Amino acid sequence: MPTSLTRNFSIIAHIDHGKTTLSDRLMGATNTVAQRDEKEQLLDAMDLEREKGITIKSHPVAMEYKAMDGKTYKLNLLDTPGHVDFSYEVARSLAACEGAILMVDAAQGVEAQTVANLHLAHAQNLVIIPVLNKIDLPAADVEKCRRQLEDILAIPGEDAIPASAKAGIGIIDILEAVVARVPAPVENPDKLLRCSVFDSIYDTYRGVVSYVRVFSGTVKKGQRIKLMHTGKTYEVKEVGVFTPKMSARPQLVAGDVGYVIANMKSADEAKIGDTITDNTHPCPEPLPGYKEIQPMVFSGIYPVESSDYEALKAAMAKLQINDAAFTYGSESSTALGFGFRCGFLGLLHMEIIQERLRREFNMDVISTYPSVIYQVTLTDGSELIVDNPTFFPETQVIQEIREPVVNVYIMVPGDYIGDMMQLVLEKRGEVTNTETIDDMRVMLSCVLPLGEILVDFNDKLKSMTRGYGSMDYEHAGYRPANMVKMDMLIAGDPVEAFSTIVHRDKAESYGRMLATKLKDVIPPHLFVVAIQAAVGGKIVARESISAMRKNVTAKCYGGDITRKRKLLEKQKEGKKKMKMFGKVNIPQDAFIKVLKSGD
Template sequence: MDQSRIRNFCIIAHIDHGKSTLADRLLQVTGTISDREMQEQVLDSMDIEREKGVTIKASAVRMSYTAANGETYEMNLIDTPGHVDFAYEVSRALQGCEGAILVVDATQGIEAQTLANLYMAVEADLELLPVVNKIDLPAAAPEDVAQEIENITGIAAEDVIPISAKTGSNIEAVLEAIVRKIPPPNGDRDGPLQALVFDSHYDSYKGVIAYVRIFEGTVRNRQPIKMMSNDVSVEPIEIGIFNPGMVPVDELTAGEVGYIATGLKTVRECRVGDTITLRDRPAAKPLHGYQAVKPMVYAGLYPSEGEDYPLLKEALERLQLNDASLVFEPETSNALNFGFRCGFLGLFHMEIIQERLEREYDLDLVATAPSVEYEVVMANTGEVRFIESPADLPDESTIAEIREPWMHVQIFAPEEFYGTIMELARKRRGEFIKQENPAPGRVVLHYYLPLAEMIVDFYDKLKSGTRGYASMDYEFDGYRASDLVKLEVLVAKTPVDALAMIVHTDDAYHRGQRLVTELKKRIPRQMFEVPIQAATGKRVISRANVQALRKDVLAKCYGGDITRKKKLLEKQKKGKKRMKMIGNVEVPQEAFMAVLKLGED
């Protein structure tokens, strides 16, 4: 098709503002999907996406639309993930478009994720098309929200299109605005091939299928191609478009969006953000912005039944075929036996992976407390080591400094919760940067926060403290040296590695006390006394004893001299002492789980 009649666009919105519903209506109105095939959230193929109301995997679809001017246009909708953990995938999808539909809920107004994606779209130089959704709801205030959009974007309130994606009201106006306002792509069809990979998935028959936007050149069937980041060359098995299923075509040219079935066996060889070019006529340089995605949060995943270990390994390998950002390596723990140390993009990504493992592979898992990756500078050599598990932290006498990751956090909330948010951030070692007032009664607070303080229950506390009104977005800011120590738990003088954690010196005492108190309640009494200790380095900061079960050895002494009783008690004392030396204590799983669920005060 002629480039002037191609429109590439995406939809950006906060979670649950109606992005997937609008995509459904666009597919329906353009006749891409018949009413018989229609189902809710067509582009969200996973059950978990439908339940949580958030897109996890990006997808694309081609629509054909005949505009009011009588011309037929090819419209490529690139659907983007809807959570902050997948911000890199969103940035790649935005790079593949010329325009973005900004969807804002008429009852809630602009929120943190909307703002974050809006800034990304502006950085990518996209044409913005603001839309106010859910105007059919009784609490809708489309005029106020349109004014809020004008205050932030500078786009006149009268240019904001009011729609109801649920009822299909005013969807035609959105399609006409796409034709009128979003510019067509430009690119030389005869130049060297430059195709941006904005997502990929694994197919057991066709290998890795790369979702691509062609910027320059043309790719044809069976033409050898090359990945520019790692020089892997392959001959594609098939090329095609999404309509919305995969439809093979003979060629994809500059400006078009489609897929290339590469036949590669792992997603790692064809990463999101990479540039595909022709092997025999390569492009001079790759497209700007590629980076290898780094996990931010680490946790151990263990099967609750030891014999499920091989099943867990196979399940993780299968998930990794579709998700290159998931990393894992085998790990053993005294308390939980064999499992895997896994790296995730964020806490939501961890939750998704854990839920998929339990649902799709029928596994019963125990996850250790999430931790972050620390940089440790060694005292003697100056060498910098990356530590993912607290159990791997070297002896404190050999460490010059420990650096932890800090995030730049934006919190969006009504002004009445100003004090609640300030207090929460202060407790988590937050550093205030600035505040903005995008609209009357709304405030955006900018903070620097350590990631370790955010990953436990910061979001839950924020939501409950603001009655659900606050929303937040965050991005990695860098590593900073902090006064951190390793907090170890010893049960019967034996360290339990799975309960070790790295904490700030100021928090160590309180954390240690609460850990010990919780474990004392959960560890069953033994035939000998069990000391539970929390220690930092060589110093024990908290201790509690689980009292021994004591058999009444004097029960059979009806009479006789006191020396007879003393003799029996002495014999029992020696037995207890011997038992304590050779006895070992298993930390039961419920004790372990209770400790992981220790909330913050």
């Protein structure tokens, strides 16, 4: 099929606006999937995606569609994740397209991530096809959504296609719009092989499977290829397209979206965003846009059973091939043993990785409190990057600490604007701009420290606005902050698993909260156990676990009271000695209970 009849497009939207349902309907309308194989959320391969109702991995699919003009077109669809944590994956998928369907829920209107994903599409100069989904709902307001498209996104309202993916309304209109509005791929005149790797997965039997978009040239079985970032060469074992299962083809030509299987065995070899070219006649320069993914949130992940360390290491290596944004390195802890320091794009990404470790690899893991990267300038002028409280320098050698900040865009109903501003202030943020979107909703632009929105900000936003609020954020560099390392002392000994970096103003309240939790999970001993939160040697919070008391007078059957007093005094002396030499035993499940309960 000639390149002029190929159309590459993606679907972008806010979470739960119907991307995956529309993908199912488009595959049904083009007879890509046999009727007996049809099911809901067809492109969501993981059980986790089905349960949470979100797309975690982008899934390409090749479809053939006979248009109204009588020609048969090859349509390559790239379904993308909607959550902010996976925006890099969205950007890489969009780089492989010429157009994008922008879906807006007709009942909810434009949301925060609709705006963010549209910016990503504009950055790639894509043709935008607006679709108003869920028009069959009683609460749908199509005209209001058309006005929002014009006012907020500067897209002509009359271009929007009214549709309902669930009811099958407007599906043919969408396909015709893709054929008519999305331009055909343009091949480089020199015809040299250029493929962009936009995703990869790991197959136990065949190694690394690279998802590629061919920009020019041809790739086929037996060909020697070269990855431009690593400089390594491989022999192609198989090429093909997704229908949506892998389907082998003799070759992939310019404009095609498919997969390439070469003899790649390790995670380091398959870099997302890399360029594949021919080894004999390589292209002069790689395709633009490749950059290393920078994790923003760090957490320690340890096996509950120390004997599972090697199995966990192997599981993480396989996960990294499936998810290039996930990074890990070895570390050890006195309390938790050997484990890994892992980097994630955000908190949802961290939750997904832990859940995949449990389900796909049957690993029982425990994670430490999430932290972000701090930049520290020392008094001797040297710079230090700190992602782990263990490596936080002493206060006297620190000149300045800078924490990462994010620009947050929050959309809330106008009734909740006061509560929302209060929440932003509580989290040490500031509201820089407020914009009225329509008669119901307001958009707040805020600057907040990344560390403050990690754990419970989104949950509080949803509960405060009864589910109507939405947020999106982008990284906005670093700013100076008064951060301190807080240690938890149990019977005078610091326990590094509970150490954390907090703002000085919040150290006392956070220390009190953690001390209360520890009091509930550490069992009583024969002496009083002090649980203290300390900042630089100063105690800011304390809880005590009362001593377990043995009834030493039980054997006294009458007699003089002095006999009982003598036994009680002896017990008291013993407890004093025990307090001096006794060790507090913190059971493993105490760490798990405290660390798993989060904030």
